[in-house]
Amino acid sequence: MSQxxxxxxxxxxxxxxxxxxxxxxxxxxxxxxxxxxxxxxxQGVRANQLVGYGLVVGxxxxxxxxxxxxxxxxxxxxxxxxxxxxxxxxxGRNSAAVMVTAELPAFAQxxxxxxxxxxxxxxxxxxxxxTLIMTPLRGADGEIYAIAxxxxxxxxxxxxxxxxxxxxxxxxxxxxxxGATVERSVPTPLYEGExxxxxxxxxxYSTARAVADAINAAKGEGTAVPVDGRTxxxxxxxxxxxxxxxxxxxxxxxxxxxxxxxxIVLNPRTGSVVLNEAVTIGACAVAHGALAVTISSTPxxxxxxxxxxxxxxxxxxxxxxxxxxxGSLVQLAxxxxxxxxxxxxxxxxxxxxDLLAILQAMKAAGALNAELDVL
Numbered sequence: 001m002s003q004x005x006x007x008x009x010x011x012x013x014x015x016x017x018x019x020x021x022x023x024x025x026x027x028x029x030x031x032x033x034x035x036x037x038x039x040x041x042x043q044g045v046r047a048n049q050l051v052g053y054g055l056v057v058g059x060x061x062x063x064x065x066x067x068x069x070x071x072x073x074x075x076x077x078x079x080x081x082x083x084x085x086x087x088x089x090x091x092g093r094n095s096a097a098v099m100v101t102a103e104l105p106a107f108a109q110x111x112x113x114x115x116x117x118x119x120x121x122x123x124x125x126x127x128x129x130x131t132l133i134m135t136p137l138r139g140a141d142g143e144i145y146a147i148a149x150x151x152x153x154x155x156x157x158x159x160x161x162x163x164x165x166x167x168x169x170x171x172x173x174x175x176x177x178x179g180a181t182v183e184r185s186v187p188t189p190l191y192e193g194e195x196x197x198x199x200x201x202x203x204x205y206s207t208a209r210a211v212a213d214a215i216n217a218a219k220g221e222g223t224a225v226p227v228d229g230r231t232x233x234x235x236x237x238x239x240x241x242x243x244x245x246x247x248x249x250x251x252x253x254x255x256x257x258x259x260x261x262x263x264i265v266l267n268p269r270t271g272s273v274v275l276n277e278a279v280t281i282g283a284c285a286v287a288h289g290a291l292a293v294t295i296s297s298t299p300x301x302x303x304x305x306x307x308x309x310x311x312x313x314x315x316x317x318x319x320x321x322x323x324x325x326x327g328s329l330v331q332l333a334x335x336x337x338x339x340x341x342x343x344x345x346x347x348x349x350x351x352x353x354d355l356l357a358i359l360q361a362m363k364a365a366g367a368l369n370a371e372l373d374v375l
Contacts, residue, residue, distance in 0.1 A: 036198070036211060037251035040232065043197040044189035047103040050145055050180075054135030056096045056118065056152065062126040062171075063096040069122065072097055076133065096124035100135050100148050102180050109185050113178035116148045126171035128154040137180060148180035190243060198224075198232040205229040206258045214253045219246075262370035264359060271353045275370070284367035 055072055056063070063069070073090040077083075084090075102116040118132055130152050137146040154174035189196070200207055208226040215224035215234060225233045237246050262278035302313040362368040 033254050034257055035251065036214065036253050036255055039202070039207065039255065039257070040198040040200050040211060042190070042247070043199050045106045047105050048139055048145070048186055050102045050104055050137035050139055052100040052135045052137040052148060054098055054100050054118075054148065055133045056098050056120075056124075056127055056130035057094060057133060058129060058131045059094045059096060059124070059127065060129055061093050062124060062128070063093040063130075064120075064122040064124045065091070065093050066122055069095055069097045093124075096127060096130065097121045098127070098132070100132065100137060100180075102137055102146060102148070104139070104145055104182065104186065106186075107188060108182045110182050112182045114146060114180050114182060116150075116176050116179040118152055118174050118176065120172040124172060126154070127152050127174050128171060130174075132176060132179065139186075143184065145184045145186070146180040146182050148176070150176040150179040152176060190247070194236060196234045196236050196247075197227075198234060200230045200232070203229045204258075204261075207255070208232055210255050210257065214255045215250050218249065218253055263373055264368075264370045265373045265375060266356050266359065267375040268356055269375075271356070273355045273359065279368075279370040281362065282367040282369065284362060284365060 053072075055069070055076060070090055073095060074084055077090075098118050098120055100116055100118050102114055104114065108114065116132075116137075118127065120127055132149055132152060134147060134149045136144045137148055139145050152174035153176065154171060198211065200211070205226075205228075208229055208231070211232050212224040212226045215232075216222065223235050227233050234250070236243055259278055260276055262280065263276055264279060265274045266272075299314065304311065359368060360372065363370075363372050
């Protein structure tokens with residue numbers, strides 16, 4: 001095991017020990033407190049995605065020259081009253097075709113500014129120093145909701161000379177803070193109907209009941225009704241400023257959350273393993289050995305005789321060795337707290353990559369009382 005891997009493993013074990021120590025003083029039956037707005041959102045009150053196609057001009061020779069960009073430049077000039085002669089196309093690499101994306105926030109009104117992201121569509125080398133020409137941004141229904149234009153901010157730099165190239169960060173994408181102006185608002189369900197729906201961010205029946213109980217305790221019995229594990233229906237007062245005050249009151253209500261479901265999150269790409277406090281294990285025995293394959297190559301030169309007609313040939317000789325370390329059988333006692341789980345897994349001396357295989361095998365054997373979530 002390399003020193004970097006060993007240090008990283010020790011950091012993971014130390015973090016696990018910190019979590020385990022926290023589990024020691026946290027009561028098993030204690031309920032965490034959260035506000036309604038942290039665990040639920042109002043149905044229909046959300047951001048909407050916008051997208052548009054535009055041109056970035058003013059590039060210092062770092063743009064692109066192709067049929068798409070040339071056609072777009074010709075169409076833009078024609079819309080401005082400039083008609084090019086037949087067969088004449090704009091030349092140069094000072095422009096680039098781009099896609100413009102943005103999010104229209106909830107309750108956004110005409111005249112307000114929103115941030116936009118600009119990304120190159122072709123082979124432009126850099127968008128640094130460019131200016132986005134007026135670009136309409138459309139929603140999923142095809143309607144124009146905002147108009148974008150402005151100077152790009154590209155958080156990168158690069159230089160090339162003599163076949164060498166140096167680049168920092170990404171040069172083919174940038175942002176324009178406040179670069180789009182809202183032209184159309186989206187209707188909101190806040191002022192429609194007699195009831196409003198709260199959507200929980202996690203499917204949990206006890207959480208839905210706790211949210212409804214908290215609202216009923218503050219606003220009167222029957223105000224909120226849990227529909228299912230993710231939905232709570234709330235009876236709203238008369239339309240107007242009263243509804244805004246009502247929502248401001250209930251979104252800050254404290255909600256007592258029950259202990260979360262046992263879950264383990266595995267990321268095979270990074271080797272990270274995260275366990276929550278509800279994870280427990282049953283009594284089991286685990287053996288995990290390591291298999292190492294070593295390939296060594298030695299240069300070999302074949303030299304012909306002095307009077308021979310052959311040629312000197314260079315080759316190599318490969319030696320392959322397979323070593324399997326013995327995996328001792330370790331007995332793990334049944335654990336009821338996170339500290340016991342962490343201590344039992346650390347006793348194996350396994351790396352995070354080994355833990356991925358061990359935890360999956362324990363789950364298949366029925367000795368792990370948790371759901372595995374693989375990212």
